[in-house]
Amino acid sequence: MRIKRILSLYVAAMVFLSSLFFCVSSAGAASGASFTPRLTEPAKTNKYYFDADYNLFYKYGYGMPNCTAYAYGRAYEILGTRPDLCPYNAGEWWTYNIANGFYDYGQTPKLGAIACWDNYDSNYGHVAVVEKVSGKNVTFSESAYNSTMFFTETISTDDSHMGYPGYRFLGYIYIGDFSNSSSGGQAEEPTRKMATQLWKITSDNGVNFRSNAGTSYQSLGVIPYGTNIKIIETKTSGGYTWGKTTYRSQTGWCVLDYASKLGVMGDLNQNGKVEISDVILFQNYIAKKATLTATQMLLADVTGDGNCATTDTVMIQKYIGGYLANL
Incomplete structure (x- = not known):
């Protein structure tokens, strides 16, 4: 999420001047254009993210995984032309855009917008791209510096920090108007199984560990009092709540009515x-x-x-x- 200042003022000026060769601005080119949400990691052959001729951050050695390299490449991918975005640290993107007057900005999440955070210093921070807006829920696509190549997350606008409690959420940079896009509302969250839960056996006598969810199934042994177990699936049978777990290299089921949930x-x-x-x-x-x-x-x-x-x-x-x- 954090990067060093990677370009000199000279290079930044050259980037700005090169953008003048386009007949229309990036924002203007995107007005009314179709928007396709990105919910999967871009291929290594995608020029917007992994080509020095297209991605400034990649060119100067600060490519993905990096939030700025990703957001810059994603904006280029959306617009089809080089975006007028900050070539510096993520925490500078917000003030850089305002100072140069490149794009409109505000506090309302919109498709394709660049979400900006800083560390209360207008220097280090984070940037992400809005892929879906559904009521109060905003789905971002993003990358994390020197960590995760690509991921998505959905955050409620009720969260004043928009998912990053240690950072200050600044707002959105609107690189284009995609309000009439037919594909804008089609983004979906990755399909997952139930989040793995951690439980602790609380019965003094332990609980029977069975081959399936039900008291009539074969007993595989007893899980003793105080044992912590990971539950990957739950179901109700015979008036009990059962959890699927692995214990001593065997996979089976145990009653959770005699256990305490510690968390996810x-x-x-x-x-x-x-x-x-x-x-x-x-x-x-x-x-x-x-x-x-x-x-x-x-x-x-x-x-x-x-x-x-x-x-x-x-x-x-x-x-x-x-x-x-x-x-």
């Missing part, structure tokens, strides 16, 4: 959802800028190796991006 794997802030704010909290923990409770540590250890490390954050980000069905 990867949901470090325990708000019931696995999202980028959990990754930020995890990264702050690794950097020794935040602490985690014992339960949060259990939810963070998605690899199940007993450690909370970078490998866990990578898996969580892959899940958020739709590359993993569950954790």
Whole structure:
């Protein structure tokens, strides 16, 4: 999400001058154009993201994974012409656009708009692209510097930080008008199974571990009191709630009526959802800028190796991006 200032003022000026060779501005060219949401990672052959002749950030060694390289390439892809966007740090995009008067801007999410955040310093920050707007819910496509190549997330406008609690949300840069686009509302969230839940057995006698959900099925043993188990599916049978889990290398079912739910794997802030704010909290923990409770540590250890490390954050980000069905 953060990058160093990569271009000199001279290069930035050349970028601006080169844009004057187009007969119409980028925003004008996009007015009334069709908009196709991007919900999957661009191919390495996509020139807008991975070609030095098209992507300034890629050209100067700061290509994807990088939020600015992605947003710049996505804007180019949408417009079909070089966008008049900031060639510097993500936190500078908002003020750069206002100072140069390139595009309209505001606080209302619109298709194709560039969402901007900063670290309260107009320098470091994050940028993403609006792919879908449904009521209060806004779906972004984005990339994370030196981390996740591509991911999408849906955030409610009720969240004043728009998914990034450590950052200041600045608003949207409107690179074009796609309000009449027939494809604008067709974006869909990646299909996933139920988020993996972490439960703890609370019955003093433990619970029977069975081959299927029901008391008539074969017992595979007993899961003892105090055992933490990951539940990947639930169903109701015989008046009980059953959870599917793996215990001692066997996959089966156990009654959850005698267990306590600790949370959702990867949901470090325990708000019931696995999202980028959990990754930020995890990264702050690794950097020794935040602490985690014992339960949060259990939810963070998605690899199940007993450690909370970078490998866990990578898996969580892959899940958020739709590359993993569950954790």
